[in-house]
Amino acid sequence: MTSxxxxxxxxRPFGRALCAMVTPFTRxxxxxxxxxxxxxxxxxxxxxxxxxxxxTTGESPTTSDExxxxxxxxxxxxxxxxxxxxxxVGSASxxxxxxxARAAEQAGADGLLVVTPYYSRPPQDALEAHFRTxxxxxxxxxxxxxxxxxxxxxxxxxxxxxxxEHERIVAVKDCAYDLxxxxxxxxxxxxxxxxxxxxxxxPLYAVGGAGYVSTVANVAPRAMRxxxxxxxxxxxxxxxxxxxxxxxxxxxxxxxxxxxxxxxxALLGYPVRGPLRAAPEAEASRLRAALxxxxxx
Numbered sequence: 001m002t003s004x005x006x007x008x009x010x011x012r013p014f015g016r017a018l019c020a021m022v023t024p025f026t027r028x029x030x031x032x033x034x035x036x037x038x039x040x041x042x043x044x045x046x047x048x049x050x051x052x053x054x055x056t057t058g059e060s061p062t063t064s065d066e067x068x069x070x071x072x073x074x075x076x077x078x079x080x081x082x083x084x085x086x087x088x089v090g091s092a093s094x095x096x097x098x099x100x101a102r103a104a105e106q107a108g109a110d111g112l113l114v115v116t117p118y119y120s121r122p123p124q125d126a127l128e129a130h131f132r133t134x135x136x137x138x139x140x141x142x143x144x145x146x147x148x149x150x151x152x153x154x155x156x157x158x159x160x161x162x163x164x165e166h167e168r169i170v171a172v173k174d175c176a177y178d179l180x181x182x183x184x185x186x187x188x189x190x191x192x193x194x195x196x197x198x199x200x201x202x203p204l205y206a207v208g209g210a211g212y213v214s215t216v217a218n219v220a221p222r223a224m225r226x227x228x229x230x231x232x233x234x235x236x237x238x239x240x241x242x243x244x245x246x247x248x249x250x251x252x253x254x255x256x257x258x259x260x261x262x263x264x265x266a267l268l269g270y271p272v273r274g275p276l277r278a279a280p281e282a283e284a285s286r287l288r289a290a291l292x293x294x295x296x297x
Contacts, residue, residue, distance in 0.1 A: 011190065011192060011210070012049075012192055012210045012211060013111070013141055013170045013171055013192055013210075014049065014050045014084045014086055014110075014111055014141075014143065014171060014192070014194070014210075014211075015049025015050045015083075015084055015211065016049055016210065016211030016212075016225075016228055017047055017048055017049050017050075017211055017212065017214070017217065017221070017224065017225040017228060018048065018049060018050035018051070018052055018084075018086070018194060018211060018212065018213045018214065018217075019043050019048045019050070019051055019052065019213075019214055019215075019217035019218055019221060020052045020055050020056075020057040020058070020196075020213050020214060020215045020217070020218075020260075021036075021039065021040065021043065021051045021052060021053055021057070021058060021075075021218060022039070022057055022058060022059070022218055022261060022264050022265055022268065022270060023036065023053070023054070023058040023059050023060075023063060023067075023071060024036050024039060024268075024270045025270055025271050025272075025273065026271075027271060029271060029273055031063070031067045031070065031071065032270075033070060033071070033074045035270070036071055036074055036075060036078075037074055037075065037077075037078040039218075039268070040075045040078050040079050040083070041078055041079065043083070043217070043218070043221055044079045044082040044083040045082075046221045046222055047217075047221045047222050047224075047225040048083055048217060048221050048225075049083060049084060049211075050083055050084035050085070050086055050110075051075060051079065051083050051084070051085055051086070052086045052087075052088060052113055052173075052213050053068075053071055053072055053075060053085065053086070053087050053088060053109075054068045054071060054072070054087055054088035054089070055088040055113060055115075055145075055213075056150070056259075056260070056261065057215045057218070057260050057261050057264065058071075058088065058261070059261050059272065059273055059276070060088055062273040062274070062276075063273075065099070065100060065103065068087070068088075068089075068100065068103070068104075069103045069104065069106075069107045070107075072085065072087045072103075072104050072107040072108060072109050073107040073108055076107065076108030076109060076110075077108065084110045084111060085108065085109050085110050085111075086109065086110065086111040086112065086113050086143060087100075087101075087104035087107070087109035087111070087112055087113065088112075088113040088115070088145075089101045089104055089112050089113065089114060089134070090113065090114045090115030090116070090117070090145060091117070092117045092118050092119055092120060093117070094117070094130050094133055094134070097114065097117075097130075097134050098133065098134055098137040101114075101134055101137050101138050101140070102137060102138055104138075104140075105138040105139070105140050109140060110140070110141075111140050111141045111142065111143060111171075112134070112138065112140050112141070112142050112143065113142075113143045113145055113173060113213075114131060114134050114135075114142055114143070114144055114145060115145035115147065115151060116144075116145065116146065116147070116148070116151040116153050116154075116155060117130055117151070117153070118150065118151040118152060118153075119151075119152065121151075121152045121153045122153065124156055124158075124159045127153065127155065127159060128159050128162060128163060131144060131163055131166075131169065132163070132166060135166050135168045135169050136168075138168075139168075140168065141168050141169075141170045141171070142166075142168050142169045142170065142171070143170070143171040143172065143173055143194065144160075144163065144169060144171070144172045144173070145172075145173045145175070145196070146160075146172055146173070146174055146175060146176045147173075147175035147176070147196065148175075148176060149175065149177075150175075154176060155172075155176075157181050157184055157185055160172070160185045160189070160191070161185060161188060161189060164185070164189035164190065164191045169191070170190075170191065170192060171191060171192040171193070171194060171210065172185075172191055172192070172193050172194065173194050173196040173213050174193050174194065174195055174196055174197070174200075174204060174209075175196040175197050177197065177200070179200070179203060179204065179207065182204065182207075182209075183207050183208065186207070186208045186209070187208070192209075192210035193208070193209040193210055194209065194210055194211050194212055194213050195209055195211070195212040195213070196212070196213050197254075198212075198214060198215070198216055198250045198253075198254050199247075199250065199254075199255070201214065201224070201227065201228075201243070202227055202228075202231065202239060202240070202243045205228060205231060206231065206236070211228060212224070212228075215253065215254065215260035215261075215263075215264055216246070216249060216250050216253050216254065216260075216264075218264040218267075218268060219249075219253075219264060219267045219268060219291055220246065220249060220291065220294045220295060222295075223242070223245075223246050223249075223294045223295065224246065226242050227239050227242045227243045227246065230242055245293075245294065246294050248290045248293065248294070249287075249290040249291055249293070249294040252283075252286060252287050252290050253287065253290075256283070258279055258283060259276060261276060262276055262277070262278065262279050263279060263283075263287055265278075265279075266278065266279035266283070266284040266287055267284075267287055267288065267291055
């Protein structure tokens with residue numbers, strides 16, 4: 001009997017270890033391109049295959065279109081071919097998303113991250129049309145971003161299967177918390193799945209995922225990558241051990257009530273723009289302690 005399932009994807013169009021990079025600001029909250037270049041260089045030199053710019057961790061709701069483009073251009077020039085640059089271009093408007101996508105392409109991005117349009121909650125046929133329109137607007141490969149907890153709309157499995165037929169839709173940043181659904185899509189398409197939820201980095205990788213897009217990697221890129229390196233070295237027990245060692249930092253940064261942009265910037269020393277507020281000193285102290293522990297392992 002012929003199987004209807006394709007082999008699990010082995011390709012990694014954007015590498016394995018991607019960082020959802022923060023957007024550095026000066027004390028006066030202006031875009032700090034010098035700091036962005038320095039951070040991007042550090043991440044590329046310490047295990048990040050790719051940098052995802054202008055996402056939620058990058059505070060995209062509070063940066064202008066011009067700032068987004070300037071950031072992509074500066075980081076792309078800085079890292080060259082040492083890391084893939086994926087530009088977040090998603091918005092609630094199809095036309096605006098296309099505009100951002102074309103600007104990112106011209107600025108030197110290697111790929112696009114396109115989130116589900118938020119708040120308006122489009123039905124699945126409209127959602128599919130949105131993603132196809134954006135994918136048709138440039139020559140860049142596209143990573144879909146499925147995060148229904150923030151957008152209000154899930155990219156359903158059947159929709160994902162149809163979108164996988166588009167030649168430039170090659171990957172998914174998966175924050176749907178549905179390993180069964182993700183595994184089904186991976187088994188029937190060539191889409192590369194990247195975990196967008198730190199606690200699922202290893203589980204998703206173990207069932208055929210391509211890697212992760214990590215906020216924690218802003219401050220502990222080597223610790224996050226080490227988990228995947230161990231798994232690829234046929235040492236799943238060691239991967240599990242390293243994953244457990246990183247867990248306290250991951251939990252404080254991603255599941256303790258503060259947004260990832262706030263916790264990452266508390267450790268990096270950059271301010272955040274409103275409506276976000278800096279982490280209270282007590283929280284920042286706990287974060288620093290957890291980071292020291294994670295780096296020591």
